[in-house]
Amino acid sequence: xxxxxxxxxxxxxxxxxxxxxxxxxxxxxxxxxxxxxxxxxxxxxxxxxxxxxxxxxxxxxxxxxxxxxxxxxxxxxxxxxxxxxxxxxxxxxxxxxxxxxxxxxxxxxxxxxxxxxxxxxxxxxxxxxxxxxxxxxxxxxxxxxxxxxxxxxxxxxxxxxxxxxxxxxxxxxxxxxxxxxxxxxxxxxxxxxxxxxxxxxxxxxxxxxxxxxxxxxxxxxxxxxxxxxxxxxxxxxxxxxxxxxxxxxxxxxxxxxxxxxxxxxxxxxxxxxxxxxxxxxxxxxxxxxxxxxxxxxxxxxxxxxxxxxxxxxxxxx
Numbered sequence: 445x446x447x448x449x450x451x452x453x454x455x456x457x458x459x460x461x462x463x464x465x466x467x468x469x470x471x472x473x474x475x476x477x478x479x480x481x482x483x484x485x486x487x488x489x490x491x492x493x494x495x496x497x498x499x500x501x502x503x504x505x506x507x508x509x510x511x512x513x514x515x516x517x518x519x520x521x522x523x524x525x526x527x528x529x530x531x532x533x534x535x536x537x538x539x540x541x542x543x544x545x546x547x548x549x550x551x552x553x554x555x556x557x558x559x560x561x562x563x564x565x566x567x568x569x570x571x572x573x574x575x576x577x578x579x580x581x582x583x584x585x586x587x588x589x590x591x592x593x594x595x596x597x598x599x600x601x602x603x604x605x606x607x608x609x610x611x612x613x614x615x616x617x618x619x620x621x622x623x624x625x626x627x628x629x630x631x632x633x634x635x636x637x638x639x640x641x642x643x644x645x646x647x648x649x650x651x652x653x654x655x656x657x658x659x660x661x662x663x664x665x666x667x668x669x670x671x672x673x674x675x676x677x678x679x680x681x682x683x684x685x686x687x688x689x690x691x692x693x694x695x696x697x698x699x700x701x702x703x704x705x706x707x708x709x710x711x712x713x714x715x716x717x718x719x720x721x722x723x724x725x726x727x728x729x730x731x732x733x734x735x736x737x738x739x740x741x742x743x744x745x746x747x748x749x750x751x752x753x754x755x756x757x758x759x760x761x
Contacts, residue, residue: 489630492527528634530641532564538636539566539615539695540629543605547623548577555585558621558629563636567591569623570609573599603705603712610702619692627689631733635692644729645697646720648683649690651735667751674758675714679721681728687713687754690733697726710750711757718761 512531516524524530540558544551555567571582573596586593594608610618617639619632631649638644652668672686691713697720707715720726 492529492633525637528637530637532640533616536617536640537564537566537615538632539568539613539618540621540632541606541609541613541618542567542569542621542623543572543602543609544569544574544578544582544623545572545599545602545605546574546576546578548574548581550625551578551623552581552585554621554623554625554629555591557625558632559590561629561632563632565590566613566615568609568612569593570596570605570612572596572601572605601708601710603707603709603715606712607702607705610698613695616695617692618695618698620689622689626736628734628736631690631731632692635690635731635733638729638731639692639694644727645694646726647692647729647731648685649688649692649733650683650685650730651688651733653684653730653732671714671751671754671758674755675717678758679718681721683717683728684730686717688733691716693720697723707757709753711753714754714757715761718758 510531512524512529515529519527519529542551542554542558547554551569555569558565558567567590569582569585569591571579571593579595582593582595585591592612594612596605596608606620617636619635621627621629627649635647635649638647668685668687672683675681675686676683687710698716701716701719705712705715705719721728
């Protein structure tokens with residue numbers, strides 16, 4: 445009776461997957477095009493999680509097959525690839541470097557959102573001299589196995605915190621995650637994919653290349669566009685968002701340049717990208733991401749002076 449129930453459940457789940465496959469293929473085709481809308485892209489993300497969870501229930505009955513293999517068998521490798529469903533290397537670890545300054549209200553939730561990706565993680569948090577209670581939150585979280593917390597005695601800037609975090613990280617790929625709620629860690633699986641499929645060495649998540657568009661002040665949008673255009677002109681690349689937080693690197697690449705990074709504030713975004721761009725063997729890749737911009741009243745720290753300094757960094761590096 446038990447075996448019959450297992451077979452019935454497996455058959456039901458398998459049939460549901462087959463019925464969904466045609467719909468998913470259509471949605472993933474449109475999600476790969478610039479004309480796609482927000483609803484389709486978000487539905488693809490939700491379907492990915494739904495299918496992974498459904499396949500998890502079949503795993504025990506399918507000897508020798510994991511949930512990725514099951515989904516590839518049902519949906520095909522092309523559809524799975526478009527959904528960001530792919531197998532991770534057995535020993536793979538993603539290091540998530542989180543620079544923090546006075547983010548007591550959000551840091552714990554950000555760490556939880558990173559964990560919800562269910563990726564194999566090493567979380568490296570660098571507190572840059574916080575004075576709002578962030579330090580106390582991190583002292584408690586530092587007792588947890590997957591969190592490595594480093595404290596700066598004084599505020600030095602985002603760049604300084606990132607340099608510390610990069611050198612602490614030991615994972616195969618390193619990504620930057622801001623400590624606010626502007627960036628969604630559920631995008632990390634899709635950003636990681638080109639590196640693990642050996643199509644890229646560095647992947648940037650672009651806030652401006654996809655249909656999901658946060659409404660920013662005109663000056664903020666114009667400044668980002670200007671900085672990116674000028675950077676591209678100087679370095680012969682075609683980024684759409686060089687100032688994005690979501691930057692993923694193979695560990696050896698960022699470890700090579702991290703000791704020599706000079707910028708202690710937001711200029712680090714331009715400096716590290718420029719230094720990576722000088723290596724013509726590095727393959728860059730961009731993918732669209734979601735972005736929920738917070739206001740200055742909510743704690744946003746970058747300002748117009750940082751924009752002017754970014755222009756200087758383009759000339760400097």
